[in-house]
Amino acid sequence: MNKHRVMVLAVDGVLPMDLGIPTQIFNARPNTPYELTVCGDTEEAVTTSSGFTLGLTAGLEALAEADTIIVPGFEDFRRPPLPRVRAALKLAGRAGIRIASICTGAFAVASAGLLDGRTVTTHWAMADDLEELYPRLRVDRNVLYIDNDTILTSAGFTAGIDLCLHMVRKDLGAAVANDIARDIVAAPHRTPQATTLADTREWALLHLEEDLTIPHLADHAGVSPRTNMAPILAHRHAHQW
Known part of the structure; x- marks a missing residue:
């Protein structure tokens, strides 16, 4: 079985709960092809929004080798990530790598110009900020997540779970996604339009x-x-x- 490389991009001030979603879901079952790496601006460490330091296993160069990149939310979302982070995301987007954001992670993806002309979503409380900072996109405030093929965005924390399970379902089928949902005690399938x-x-x-x-x-x-x-x-x- 060919490996599917999932890179989770942890920027400075990353939200620990958002970060935990993909690391849990894509590591839930040892018999899946996912190979998960948490990477960042450096190969050393990143400070989370809760104040603790998180060790990293790779730098930005790892994004070019990804099959999927997931960008969790981060605290200072109105301030764009460092230019080299934006450049790495832009290159990945141009290469057709699947990029997904959770919550305010959409701000990082938008800062790389990858959401221009798209309908996207983010946490409802930050929707106005996203449209203000990046007027070339449109925010749908009434969905849990949006799948634009290679670019996916989700609303708040719980919607990030739905989005990751949705990607597993697309990659490996409903049975595997349902098994993972059962492992983490989550709803097996909520449609993007589901309001809960x-x-x-x-x-x-x-x-x-x-x-x-x-x-x-x-x-x-x-x-x-x-x-x-x-x-x-x-x-x-x-x-x-």
């Missing part, structure tokens, strides 16, 4: 000061007010400390 209560719960936790009525929550989730909102309402009056 999990995503609305994430939004609600950031808006606890608002009047989070059932109609309000249902409107955000795009479902009927008769839908069971108990998983969200249980946290409606949670302490903010």
